[in-house]
Amino acid sequence: MSVKIIAAAKQLPEYSASTEEILELVDGWMAGQEDRFIRKVKKIFEGAAVDRRYSIMHPEEAFTATSFEEKNDIYSREAIKLGEKVLQNALDKAEWEPQSLDYIITVSCTGIMIPSLDAYLINKMNLRQDIVRLPVTEMGCAAGISGIIYAKNFLKANPGKRAAVIAVEAPSATFQLDDYSMPNIVSAAIFGDGSACCLLSSYEDDNGPEIIDEQMYHFYDAEHMMGFKLTNSGLQMVLDVEVPEKIASHFEDIIHPFLEKNDLRIDDVDHLIFHPGGKKIIKTVEELFAGMGKNIDDTKEVLKLYGNMSSATVLYVLERIMDTNPAKGERGVMLSFGPGFSAQRVLLQW
Structure with a gap:
C-alpha cells in the first residue's frame, strides 16, 4: 500500500511589508530605548535574511497595543479565510472535488480556536459529514511534517482514501509589544504569516511522490x-x-x-x-x-x-x-x- 503526496499549494495574507518598511515601524516601537540597543535590534532585522514578511493584519496594527483577545479574534477570522483559500488552491491543482476528501488535518500553533479550523472548513466548503477530523496544535514548526505523517498512517491503513493537511500560521498575532527580550525581537525579525496545504492519497491511480x-x-x-x-x-x-x-x-x-x-x-x-x-x-x-x-x-x-x-x-x-x-x-x-x-x-x- 503506497501513500503519495499529490499536490502542495500556498496562500499568503493580504498585508505585507519589506524589511525597510518594517524598520520604520521598529523606530516607533523602540522609542525611549537606548541608542545602542536600537542599533542592535535593527541589525537583527537587517541580518535576518528575510526581504518581506506577510501578515494577517496591517503591519502598523501589529505594532499596536492590542489585547490577547483582540489579536486572537483577528487570528481566528483570518485563519478561516486563509484555510478555505489554500485548501481550494490545492484541490484545484489536484483537480479534486472537496467531497472526495476522507480526512482533514489542520495544524497551527499561533492562535487558539475551539471549534478548531477544520470544523469551519467542513461547513465553508461543504465537505462530507463523515470526514475524519484531526486538529494538531502545540507542535510548532514541526507540525507541517507531523500532519503529513498522521495523514500517511491513516491512508496506509485505509486504501483508496484521500487526505488534506492544512497549515495556517500567524506569528504576527503573538508579537508582544511590551517585551524587549531577544526571543521576542528575533521572532519578530524572522517570522511571517502564511498558509499551505498538501493533499495525500492512497488511491492507486493518483500520482505524486x-x-x-x-x-x-x-x-x-x-x-x-x-x-x-x-x-x-x-x-x-x-x-x-x-x-x-x-x-x-x-x-x-x-x-x-x-x-x-x-x-x-x-x-x-x-x-x-x-x-x-x-x-x-x-x-x-x-x-x-x-x-x-x-x-x-x-x-x-x-x-x-x-x-x-x-x-x-x-x-x-x-x-x-x-x-x-x-x-x-x-x-x-x-x-x-x-x-x-x-x-x-x-x-x-x-
Whole structure:
C-alpha cells in the first residue's frame, strides 16, 4: 500500500511589508530605548535574511497595543479565510472535488480556536459529514511534517482514501509589544504569516511522490528550548540561543541512520526539503552539508521571500520542489524542527 503526496499549494495574507518598511515601524516601537540597543535590534532585522514578511493584519496594527483577545479574534477570522483559500488552491491543482476528501488535518500553533479550523472548513466548503477530523496544535514548526505523517498512517491503513493537511500560521498575532527580550525581537525579525496545504492519497491511480518512510527524533531534556509561554498579553515566544548548536550536535544522528534504515546514503538524495527556521539554522545546515554536493537553495529562497511561517514553511519548500516535476526515481528528504525539542523526517520518492 503506497501513500503519495499529490499536490502542495500556498496562500499568503493580504498585508505585507519589506524589511525597510518594517524598520520604520521598529523606530516607533523602540522609542525611549537606548541608542545602542536600537542599533542592535535593527541589525537583527537587517541580518535576518528575510526581504518581506506577510501578515494577517496591517503591519502598523501589529505594532499596536492590542489585547490577547483582540489579536486572537483577528487570528481566528483570518485563519478561516486563509484555510478555505489554500485548501481550494490545492484541490484545484489536484483537480479534486472537496467531497472526495476522507480526512482533514489542520495544524497551527499561533492562535487558539475551539471549534478548531477544520470544523469551519467542513461547513465553508461543504465537505462530507463523515470526514475524519484531526486538529494538531502545540507542535510548532514541526507540525507541517507531523500532519503529513498522521495523514500517511491513516491512508496506509485505509486504501483508496484521500487526505488534506492544512497549515495556517500567524506569528504576527503573538508579537508582544511590551517585551524587549531577544526571543521576542528575533521572532519578530524572522517570522511571517502564511498558509499551505498538501493533499495525500492512497488511491492507486493518483500520482505524486510516494512516502517511503517517516520518523521522529526527540532531543532528551530540551523542552525548554522552543515554544510559547501563555501570558496575560498572549503567546510569548520561547527561543533558546543554543537551538542552532543543538541541531548541529545531533544532525548526523538525525539524517544518516534514517537514510541507512532505508539502505540509502545522503548521496542518494536529490532534494533536501528543509524547514527554513532562520538564518543561523540554515547556515548550520549548509556547513554540515559542505562537501557533499547538496544545497538547500529552495529553503533559503523561501526564508528570503516570506520569512519563517512556522508549520507552513516547509510545505512552501515542498511546493517549489514539486513544481519542478522531479524525474521518476528521484528522492527527497523533508525535515523540520519544533518544540519538544524534536525533529520530524519524511523520505519521498518520485
